[in-house]
Amino acid sequence: xxxxxxxxxxxxxxxxxxxxxxxxxxxxxxxxxxxxxxxxxxxxxxxxxxxxxxxxxxxxxxxxxxxxxxxxxxxxxxxxxxxxxxxxxxxxxxxxxxxxxxxxxxxxxxxxxxxxxxxxxxxxxxxxxxxxxxxxxxxxxxxxxxxxxxxxxx
Numbered sequence: 001x002x003x004x005x006x007x008x009x010x011x012x013x014x015x016x017x018x019x020x021x022x023x024x025x026x027x028x029x030x031x032x033x034x035x036x037x038x039x040x041x042x043x044x045x046x047x048x049x050x051x052x053x054x055x056x057x058x059x060x061x062x063x064x065x066x067x068x069x070x071x072x073x074x075x076x077x078x079x080x081x082x083x084x085x086x087x088x089x090x091x092x093x094x095x096x097x098x099x100x101x102x103x104x105x106x107x108x109x110x111x112x113x114x115x116x117x118x119x120x121x122x123x124x125x126x127x128x129x130x131x132x133x134x135x136x137x138x139x140x141x142x143x144x145x146x147x148x149x150x151x152x153x154x
Contacts, residue, residue, distance in 0.1 A: 007119035009112045009126045013133050014105045017140045019072035022099055022106050025140060026075060035135035038149035045069055051077050056149065059083070067094075074098050079112070087121045090114065108133070 015022060025031050033040040038056035043049055046069050053062040061083045068076035076096040081087035093114040100107045110133065112125050135145040 005115065005117045007114050007116055007122035009110075009122050009129060011110045011129050011133055013108045013137050014102065015108060015137045015140055016104065017106050019099050019101055019106055021140065022108060023072045025136060026097060031139075035139050035145055036132055037135070037147060051079075055083075064092075064095075068096075072099055081121055081124075084124075087124060090116055090119055090121045093119075093121060093125075108136075 017025075025035070027041075027043070027045050029040045029042065036053070039053055039061060041051065041053055043051040043066060045066065047066055049066040049069070051064045051066050052060050055061050062079055062081050064077045064079040066075070067078055068074055074096065076094065079093045079095045080091065091114070093112060095110065095112045098107075098109045098111075100109075110129060112122060112129065114122050116122075131147050135147055138144060138146045
């Protein structure tokens, strides 16, 4: 978090995989459902395409628009929470995932930000992203996740 009237969350992971396999993991509904703790993305994977995160029971958690879609390099999503009224009222955030090969690994940098100081939404994703990305890394490297499906209350 910063004091500039903006809230930021940044997470960097080094994953023993390829950019192609990581990209597929980020954009594949079935694979993503394993590391997103039961939720899954549905999207038109192209700039200007619609994006949403769907909970295991079919409810839409988050919605957005794909702003940049460069396979194996960069994915940027205009993102808004739809699940909790107090988070939805904060408005739109920006989530950017950057992929870079580093030796025999891939560096994944996830930056989630909002033009709002002290954002509750960025506070919430600051708890959620480490769980999701730890699962992603573990699934790609070992074939299993660290944290199983999460219960999403009604």
